[in-house]
Amino acid sequence: DTGVSQDPRHKITKRGQNVTFRCDPISEHNRLYWYRQTLGQGPEFLTYFQNEAQLEKSRLLSDRFSAERPKGSFSTLEIQRTEQGDSAMYLCASSFSLAEPAKNIQYFGAGTRLSVL
Amino acid sequence: KNQVEQSPQSLIILEGKNCTLQCNYTVSPFSNLRWYKQDTGRGPVSLTIMTFSENTKSNGRYTATLDADTKQSSLHITASQLSDSASYICVVRRGGYNKLIFGAGTRLAVHP
Numbered sequence: 040d041t042g043v044s045q046d047p048r049h050k051i052t053k054r055g056q057n058v059t060f061r062c063d064p065i066s067e068h069n070r071l072y073w074y075r076q077t078l079g080q081g082p083e084f085l086t087y088f089q090n091e092a093q094l095e096k097s098r099l100l101s102d103r104f105s106a107e108r109p110k111g112s113f114s115t116l117e118i119q120r121t122e123q124g125d126s127a128m129y130l131c132a133s134s135f136s137l138a139e140p141a142k143n144i145q146y147f148g149a150g151t152r153l154s155v156l
Numbered sequence: 157k158n159q160v161e162q163s164p165q166s167l168i169i170l171e172g173k174n175c176t177l178q179c180n181y182t183v184s185p186f187s188n189l190r191w192y193k194q195d196t197g198r199g200p201v202s203l204t205i206m207t208f209s210e211n212t213k214s215n216g217r218y219t220a221t222l223d224a225d226t227k228q229s230s231l232h233i234t235a236s237q238l239s240d241s242a243s244y245i246c247v248v249r250r251g252g253y254n255k256l257i258f259g260a261g262t263r264l265a266v267h268p
Contacts, residue, residue: 043199070254081160081245081258082200095255130199136254144190145256147199 041065043148045131051154052121059117060151064133071114072145073106074130075099082130088114089136121155128152158183160248160259168265173236177262179229179246187251191220191231194243194261203231203244236266 044063052058064071070089074082085104086096090111100106103121108114118125129152132145160181169175181189188207192200204213204220206229212221217234233240243261250257 072255079260079263081247081260083258084255087254097255132199144202144205147192147201149197149199152197 043131043133043146045129045148045151047151048149049152049154051156053156054121054123056121057117057119058121058153059115060129060131060153061113061115062131062133062148063113064131065146066112068133068135068146069111070134070136071108072132072134073114073116074132076128076130076150077126085116118153121153123155126153126155158248158250158257160246160257162244162246162259162262164262165260166263166265168267169236171236171238171266171268174232174234175236175264177231177233177244177246177264179231179259181227181229181246181248181257181259183227183248183250183257185251186224186227187249187253189220189222189229190247190249190256191218191229192245192247194245196242200245233264236264238266238268240264241266 046061072087073085076082088108103119106116128150130150132147134145163178190205191203194200206222219232222229245261246259247256
């Protein structure tokens with residue numbers, strides 16, 4: 040499978056616990072994005088990387104959230120001291136930045152569904 | 157404010173019928189507009205992508221239109237199939253920015 044893969048697919052945790060999600064992008068893609076999606080809404084941008092550099096962070100990304108892409112390949116998204124409001128689907132996407140903007144398609148993973156009890 | 161609004165919020169049609177989904181946006185400057193299909197529990201999959209100069213683009217039974225003057229787009233689905241049941245999300249890329257602005261989606265249910 041050469042698509043974007045995310046792990047785990049589902050995560051149930053208790054309020055106050057830390058959780059970490061992993062995303063493996065399509066291998067030749069240099070850009071990686073994290074989104075959050077709640078029920079009935081479209082995805083909301085959280086952050087993105089070009090190679091290992093984190094170039095933009097949304098104001099939605101509070102100080103409890105941190106993302107890394109240490110070697111410019113896979114990425115992790117960690118949420119510390121989870122709150123019930125963090126319950127959502129966390130989507131990862133990747134793209135190839137050298138393509139012209141109209142062809143810069145983001146390919147999404149299946150997401151990690153987080154439930155905070 | 158840069159926003160993407162979609163209508164209707166949900167739609168039920170019978171298998172074999174056609175339907176049209178609407179998207180209005182206030183994103184400026186405009187770079188391109190995409191339609192994504194998202195099956196339940198899955199990530200969105202790109203259907204079409206259109207730039208300012210493109211008025212229409214087809215992908216099989218899906219045809220997207222774009223009116224950049226009125227900032228409206230539509231997605232027309234022909235001869236619907238049960239597998240078309242999904243959320244269809246309109247997404248606009250703002251010129252000069254890398255992040256996408258997503259609409260809330262239209263949830264389509266195709267019934268036999």
